[in-house]
Amino acid sequence: MITLTDIHKTFDGKPILRGVNLTLPQGQSTVVIGASGSGKSVLMRSILGLVTPDSGTITHQDAPLNPQAFLNDFGMLFQGAALFDSLPIWQNVAFRLLRQMPKPRARAIALQKLARVGLDADVADRLPATLSGGMQKRAGLARAIATDPSVIFFDEPTTGLDPIMARTINTLIRDIVSETNATTLTITHDMTTVHSIADQVALLDKGKIRWHGTPAQMATATDDKLQAFLFSGS
Template identity: 60%
Template structure:
């Protein structure tokens, strides 16, 4: 569904992306990992059109990406949820919906999506400042799926959450991706999230894809040893 071909991006003398080739199949869940500053978010911004690459292109179903059509088909869970402070919970969830339908219908859909992420209807009229971190993440997730997108992007979905809440969000994401058949790209540094959310994991290092393979095989990948806390020389022994 999505393919980046030779994607490159520099900021001044620093090359952040260096001819990145990456594919995501329809209905697949890809996790992109890497150290801070390796270009994970820049890659996501280039796919979304928030940054213009210096070279390369993004393909959508094999064709040059039609930005307007693509933007109508995607959902996004931002790092920190990024809720609008001046809007209530349901208005946040229904933000896109309210641009094309009346509030009564938009609110009904918002309540349905809130229920899907485990939130009761009695929080619909609360303001973001009244929510805990975990609740805010769930509201952000409800907003991401409100318009039944074909593609969902998750930017560090578990950042700032304790391990129990983080794994609950991971399980929700995995369930939603499986249930809807959406294509998913997750930017994360959390290897526990990769194991739950992802079908494939790609490691971005020095501007290039240093590893790309199934999540089920990542314990045997030497390139991932540092992220898994396994001494490189012992990756094979660990896998056995």
């Protein structure tokens, strides 16, 4: 679905990405782990077209990635949910839909997506500030899937959540990926998330993919950087 080949990016003379090679297979959940400052966010932003690599290529369905066309079939769950404070929850979920269809239809879809992530209809007209952190995160997930995108990105999806809500979000992500056959990329420090949602895992270290494999293979991997990351719980 998406392939990155020899991606380099430098900011103010400091190399951040130093030749990243990574493929996000169609319908699979790819999770990128790595210490803070390893380049995970820059990697994600490069795919989104928010950062232009200095060199290397990014392809989408075997053609050069067109950011505008890509974003039309894309959803994202942001680290802090990133809901619009002044809009009721249903309008947050239907933000893109309201540009494409009549308001009643957009609201109906928003209610359907809210129900999919376990939020009742009475949440729809509330403002984000009246919801708990876990409810806001679920509303953000409902927005990410509102247009039934084929590609979804998750930025630290369980940060700031208690263990019970984190498990809920992980389960929702895993189920939605399975149901929709979406291609997903997640960046996280949470190894519970890795084991819950990943089909493949990539360790980004000093701007390069140092290790790549399945969650099951991590247990027997001998790479010292991977083992240090797993042991530290970074």
